[in-house]
Amino acid sequence: MRRHAAARFAVLATGAGACGACDYRRGALDPASPDAMLIQILWWVFFWTAAFVFTGVLVALAVALYRGRGRATAQGSSPDVHPDAALERRTERAVLAATALSVVILVSLLLASVFGGRTLFRSPHAPLHAKLVAHQWWWEIQYHGKTASDLVTTANELHLPAGVPVDVELASADVIHSLWIPNLHGKRDLIPGHLSHLVLRPARPGSYEGRCAEFCGLQHAKMDLRVIVEPPAQFSAWLTAARRPAPPPATASAQRGAEIFARGPCGMCHGVVGSKASASAGPDLTHFASRAWLGAGALPNSALNLRAWLEDPQAVKPGVQMPPTRLPAGELDDLLAYLGTLR
Amino acid sequence: MTTASERTQNDAREDARLRDELAFTWQLARGLRGWFSETNSQVIARRMLVTAFVFFALGGVEALLMRLQLMQPANHLMGPDRYDQLFTTHGTTMMFLFAVPVMQAAGIYLVPLMIGTRSVAFPRLNAYAYYTYLFGGLLLYVSLFTNTGPDTGWFSYTPLSNSQFAPGKRVDVWSQVVTFTELSALATATNLIVTILKLRAPGMALSRMPLFVWAELVTSFMVVFAMPAVMLASMYLAMDRLVGTHFFNSAAGGDPLLWQHLFWFFGHPEVYIIFLPALGMVSSIVVTFSRRAIVGYLPMVLSLVTTAFMGFGLWVHHMFATGLPQIGQSFFTAASMMIAIPSGVQIFCWIATLWRGKIELRTPLLYVLGFVAIFVLGGLSGVMVASVPLDLQVHDTYFVVAHLHYVLIGGAVFPLLGGVHYWFPKLGGRLLDERLGRVSFALAFVGFNLVFFPMHLLGLHGMPRRVYTYRADAGFGTLNLVATLGVFVLGAGLLVILVNVLRSLARGPVASNDPWRSATLEWSLSSPPPAYGYVHLPCVTGRYPLWEGGIAGVVRDMDPRQRQVLVTSALDAAPDHVYPLPGPSLWPFLAALASGVTIVILLFTPWAVPIGTVLGTICLCGWFWPRAPHEPLLAEQP
Numbered sequence: 001m002r003r004h005a006a007a008r009f010a011v012l013a014t015g016a017g018a019c020g021a022c023d024y025r026r027g028a029l030d031p032a033s034p035d036a037m038l039i040q041i042l043w044w045v046f047f048w049t050a051a052f053v054f055t056g057v058l059v060a061l062a063v064a065l066y067r068g069r070g071r072a073t074a075q076g077s078s079p080d081v082h083p084d085a086a087l088e089r090r091t092e093r094a095v096l097a098a099t100a101l102s103v104v105i106l107v108s109l110l111l112a113s114v115f116g117g118r119t120l121f122r123s124p125h126a127p128l129h130a131k132l133v134a135h136q137w138w139w140e141i142q143y144h145g146k147t148a149s150d151l152v153t154t155a156n157e158l159h160l161p162a163g164v165p166v167d168v169e170l171a172s173a174d175v176i177h178s179l180w181i182p183n184l185h186g187k188r189d190l191i192p193g194h195l196s197h198l199v200l201r202p203a204r205p206g207s208y209e210g211r212c213a214e215f216c217g218l219q220h221a222k223m224d225l226r227v228i229v230e231p232p233a234q235f236s237a238w239l240t241a242a243r244r245p246a247p248p249p250a251t252a253s254a255q256r257g258a259e260i261f262a263r264g265p266c267g268m269c270h271g272v273v274g275s276k277a278s279a280s281a282g283p284d285l286t287h288f289a290s291r292a293w294l295g296a297g298a299l300p301n302s303a304l305n306l307r308a309w310l311e312d313p314q315a316v317k318p319g320v321q322m323p324p325t326r327l328p329a330g331e332l333d334d335l336l337a338y339l340g341t342l343r
Numbered sequence: 344m345t346t347a348s349e350r351t352q353n354d355a356r357e358d359a360r361l362r363d364e365l366a367f368t369w370q371l372a373r374g375l376r377g378w379f380s381e382t383n384s385q386v387i388a389r390r391m392l393v394t395a396f397v398f399f400a401l402g403g404v405e406a407l408l409m410r411l412q413l414m415q416p417a418n419h420l421m422g423p424d425r426y427d428q429l430f431t432t433h434g435t436t437m438m439f440l441f442a443v444p445v446m447q448a449a450g451i452y453l454v455p456l457m458i459g460t461r462s463v464a465f466p467r468l469n470a471y472a473y474y475t476y477l478f479g480g481l482l483l484y485v486s487l488f489t490n491t492g493p494d495t496g497w498f499s500y501t502p503l504s505n506s507q508f509a510p511g512k513r514v515d516v517w518s519q520v521v522t523f524t525e526l527s528a529l530a531t532a533t534n535l536i537v538t539i540l541k542l543r544a545p546g547m548a549l550s551r552m553p554l555f556v557w558a559e560l561v562t563s564f565m566v567v568f569a570m571p572a573v574m575l576a577s578m579y580l581a582m583d584r585l586v587g588t589h590f591f592n593s594a595a596g597g598d599p600l601l602w603q604h605l606f607w608f609f610g611h612p613e614v615y616i617i618f619l620p621a622l623g624m625v626s627s628i629v630v631t632f633s634r635r636a637i638v639g640y641l642p643m644v645l646s647l648v649t650t651a652f653m654g655f656g657l658w659v660h661h662m663f664a665t666g667l668p669q670i671g672q673s674f675f676t677a678a679s680m681m682i683a684i685p686s687g688v689q690i691f692c693w694i695a696t697l698w699r700g701k702i703e704l705r706t707p708l709l710y711v712l713g714f715v716a717i718f719v720l721g722g723l724s725g726v727m728v729a730s731v732p733l734d735l736q737v738h739d740t741y742f743v744v745a746h747l748h749y750v751l752i753g754g755a756v757f758p759l760l761g762g763v764h765y766w767f768p769k770l771g772g773r774l775l776d777e778r779l780g781r782v783s784f785a786l787a788f789v790g791f792n793l794v795f796f797p798m799h800l801l802g803l804h805g806m807p808r809r810v811y812t813y814r815a816d817a818g819f820g821t822l823n824l825v826a827t828l829g830v831f832v833l834g835a836g837l838l839v840i841l842v843n844v845l846r847s848l849a850r851g852p853v854a855s856n857d858p859w860r861s862a863t864l865e866w867s868l869s870s871p872p873p874a875y876g877y878v879h880l881p882c883v884t885g886r887y888p889l890w891e892g893g894i895a896g897v898v899r900d901m902d903p904r905q906r907q908v909l910v911t912s913a914l915d916a917a918p919d920h921v922y923p924l925p926g927p928s929l930w931p932f933l934a935a936l937a938s939g940v941t942i943v944i945l946l947f948t949p950w951a952v953p954i955g956t957v958l959g960t961i962c963l964c965g966w967f968w969p970r971a972p973h974e975p976l977l978a979e980q981p
Binding site: 068082186213 | 719
């Protein structure tokens, strides 16, 4: 009961409106890694300090107003050009004291920030490597193994093992993007011509929202990265499955779909390991059907949505580089059947 | 032997004669040609103020449209292309076409009146600056209304803004608008610096200058150092796009980060360029309505100067996410946090002044109180974004949108609106309605916080900036709805101000010289002042001349048949010599037109450079063509 009241108070105090806060994904305020946790602790240190300073200033202002109004009533409004020197000195000393206090507060915050930052970027040893390449407007993800055939290429879904640091290499294929997974870490820009690294240390299994944070053109809004943190055993199982080529199409319809994919417009840009399609300009589709979203967060991945997406991607995600797929209705059904087998 | 009363009568007759002669010498040019040749600094400043507020309204409408689009998830009011043009134009308008020009216009109008002179030092340069600014703004809006508005953000990061990813003319328009309006800002800053340092009334030593004039002086120096960086950057960008240089192309040895350094080396000082003059307005208002001298004049001045220096040392906090080395980041974190100290000192001094004052709670002071609350909150969230770890979470999110609007609207627009209510009698000659003023303040204050406070939370919850839409399951709907509803409250507050101004101009009570019983020189003039300002240039013996027994003495024996100003020494304002100012001329307008034509041709071909050189040379020859030595404008009176 008391907790409920406290929550209501928080909602009122933050101006969030009637219990809208209950169903929020709380992003940076819901850390799922030691790094995000550190930043969150620092956030609350800064927040409460700021709240203290803000209250102090407003109280001082209110008292000043009260006293000043009172004096105006008592003494009229003749201007005071040469105030009493002793009183003026006292006032200036008060200003000096407030300034000194501000300096102390700021220096403390500075130290907290600098030491927090040093802990944050003390690169731990990372046994797993992944590479993230940002494109307009999707994410290409690669896991390198011991041999070349172990390479896994996927898109828009980053799988990570819980409790294992992962060294993510970051690059951009076109313009500047920025990787942001608020539950796991702060941002890191992906700048063409600059390689960079970010070590992610997810601790709590779950599914998290990542997205591009740097304005990167028309579809900056729809450039999401779904991050799936799993227990290490589950992650290994996923990785092993991801290394396998796409299963050969079983039904006749799916087989026709595979043909259409390879010789038709799809194969110009997309690749499916284990088929004739090997292009890499667009997202790799080897295990496409197991992904939750279409078009980097544009639509949930369902047969209905996929049809709409294929027929007119521009209606769903205006500006996206994918052209509409113009096929007779039967062929489109075959293509959808094939895409549905890519698990 | 004359009696005292005869002497007074003689003086009055003499003053009347002087008024007539000055009015004749300084009369405004007439007709259509006259309208374009006018160089009187009050007239130009008024036009500049009106223009800036028109751009403010346009930028506000853009903001309203964006808020309507974001009101609910997956909204279909507009697509990404229109949205990107809107937020780019909104940012560019508010920074380049409203905030900087409006503060400079306030300086151009008020500084000569406050320091006791007749005009700015370079009236023709002033007219040129106004027209370049106007043409730059028109170019931006012509392109927006023809659906070729810039769409890469007001920061226009490369390579998104290079010719590969931004084909067409949109970014070219943006870079020319920036170059052009910053040219105007530089010209005005130079003008203000010289005016303030050389044309002050005799006796107005630097230590007696009103704090608003100090703020304009410091700001103008910042403009001189900051604007060339962005002009250079925008010219590099234009060259990359137009003639294939590779300043920002990493594939050819350039670097996209160079753009960010150049842009933010200007971009961060820009914030202080916008809000230092506003702090000067706050000081004027606080002094007048607490009926006492400011507490800590010297610390106030030093704070302004310190802010100006430090403002150039923290641009990298816009680039923490690019992954610069740790030690460098710590330096910029320290600088970004410590710049809160001079701002804090000023806040403390104002509170102390109110504490020891006799407060008259009028509308201008209400806006100042609102400013303190909003600005302190914005300053505190500024300390947060100065911290590298925190910034990595909130950078490029709605938290920063909230922060920057708290700083810029709270720190600059609220004082400006207070200033509008305060100085309106001096501008419009009539009083604003106090009741409407209070209503406008209440609406603006509540509306502002409704719009921008929820954005802090949106950012922390994960909403990035510059997105034209968001998914329903993201959970951003409620707070965005609150923010959009707040816009209507804020907008209503601003509309009430507009109504108040129009109503007052039509039938407001006529203002006396000094309706607030203020301390500074501009209030010794009629409202509005005549084109020549002062009949006799005043002499000054203190910081608050009108509170210290009125104007201490006057300068006599200046020739009223010439547009003369008195040049004084930079530190102590000791009279040095009389300097004649040029009269109206069409050439500044023509020169601005030539620059405008050049800039437009430059959108298409580099041949604009030689064409512009020829046009510019012709105009400057006309501008500086030697005149015959001065002939008295009036025949000797009998």
